[in-house]
Amino acid sequence: MEYSLSDMYNIALMQGFAGLSLFAVLLLMGLGLAIIFGQMGVINMAHGEFMTIGAYTIYLFSTLTESFAPGLMNAYFPVAIVFAFFIAFAVGWLVEWGLIRHLYARPLDTLLATWGLSLGMQQIFRSTFGPKEVSPTLPDWLMGSWMPTEGVDIPINGMFVLALTILVTGGVLLALYKSRWGLRVRATVSNRTMANATGINTKKTDRVTFAIGCGIAGVAGAAFTTIGSTGPTSGSLYIVDAFLVVTFGGAASLWGTVVSAFGIAQTQSITEFFLSGSMAKVLTLLTIVTILMLRPQGLFAAKVRR
């Protein structure tokens, strides 16, 4: 036998974690979109750019900290993530007020408008940060790996993204199913007219919901700076995966998003181990297409009366 048994065991462990960490990444990408597209029905083509806002926020904080307070390098990251949320939230708020709210009844127009928005935002990034891809300096505690036993390396940045995903997903699920805001959102989604009649301010609900979706995208982008680089067009790389996860899961179901992210990540990671990277991607997409042909509504279709 070419490889020892402990080798195989270690690799299986690390491969399992690689799958989990891909799951975390996909889920974070899809989460904000699941709220905006899934709950509100808005096809937001600029979703990737909101992630890029988050990523650039981290970069900005990293550069500022490096030049003004190098002693705080170990502490800036969590603060920057919070800011990434609020900046993306604020921009989302403005976008909803200036653009989206006029187009709720016209889904195709939203698609075009948000696509234009995404191109505009890309140009703003390019003018502000330059065309080159940037990457923030990460705090020391985010680097390297955790070695529980000899031969097993678990990447710390992977664990960080996983933890952040659990936190954010938990928060969103709690908020949506246990809070007043969640109740209003779900009511608005199920039946807008009736929700309005019961005294829910659906306009305000829409704005907050859209902004929260954008804020979560910002957090996702911030988290990705630990694994990849950021450029003006990074958003267009994210958006395909984000839509894939949400569509596959069933647009209106948050649980569907979780399950679909898990399924895609595991398929991808397992096939990737036995095939080459490009082939694995093809196979994963084929699987998704096949399942969507059998279940056009996605894995979990929401039972909504319309």
Added chain:
Amino acid sequence: MSDKNRPFNPTRRKLMFGAAALPLLSLPVSRYAFGAGPATSAVNTTGLAVTDTEVTVGQLHSATGTMAISETGSIQAEQLAIDQINAMGGVLGRTIKVIKEDGASDWPTFAEKSKKLLVNDKVATVFGCWTSASRKAVLPIFEKENGLLYYPTFYEGLEQSKNVIYTGQEATQQILAGLDWAHKTLGAKTFYLVGSDYIWPRTSMKIARKHIENVLKGKVVGEEYYPLGSTQFGSLINKIKLKKPDLVFGAVVGGSNVAWFKQLNAAGLTFKKQPMLTISVTEDEVLGIGGENVEGLYSSMKYFQSLDLPGNKKFVDAFKKAYGPKAVIGDVTESGYLGPWLWKMAVEKAGSFDVDKVVAASPGLEWNESPHGELKLDPNHHLWMRTRIGEWQKDGQAKIVFESDVIKPDPFPEGYQ
């Protein structure tokens, strides 16, 4: 040499001037002072955009779109060379005027703009393109309109055109010497090949595999390609851990690079534990990846910013003066810088701006004090040059650990296709 900026022998330059101006001495019609350059009718018989005081050239790169990241350096270096040449009095007494066109990372746009430059603007030459795709898109136009292109990127080879001068390395110049070095110095016998999924990495890896199997008698234990823009390399890293190759040979490009090296580092595969040689990482990439993530990685290139050569000191100083103290110079940026100089040399050797004469004068051009040292232009339109192995340091600069002899370019390597 009185002026060390001059990349050629000044006495020969004066001779060329003299020879070109000789028949004009008898012409009373010349309207300009002698020494400014020969008459336009003598140096431009094909209707190029050359006046008594000015010569127009084109610059065709992506200033926008995804490739702007890479091409910005080339744009800056070409502009710097042109500014320096103008400061020295231009070419054949004419100041170089640049028409900049943006290919916008879109190959049809490249084709369209190259046609505009050649047909409408009648430029004397074009400096430009970066990806092989953009070069292939403009190639038929340059051949049809008989234009001249200086192409600055290291690339996969398998091409040679009368209308293109390739100032970067073709595949064998980067790969063979690099693998030989790894085999000899690191004792590498098993290799894992990794690249982005498009033509350059695939052709490069094909050549690498042949060399490993047929010449080094080594073994390729894995070969993988990831889609452009991929950011997840966890599974690949695990496979590398399982196979434990002596060397990972990489050609991952663009933003993927950052993800790839951050994740290697995070997975505990430091380059001390797992030696790795790449043909796609230059100072430009390291700036994005972060020095701490590439410490100990080897790159095979002709040029590094840290090269301790007199020609390079001047180049680096001038570049930083023009684009700020934090600017970095990668291999392709330096190739871009070579273009305008090689063109000036060829024009002055030919005593004419006519493309056919410039092309005919190009083979055999030598420049001993180029930023990367001596170079010679081969009849196959590629450059003779050295391959160097740099070991990346934490500060984002490379330490040169190996330097080959000057290697003859071989765009159609026999037995490697």
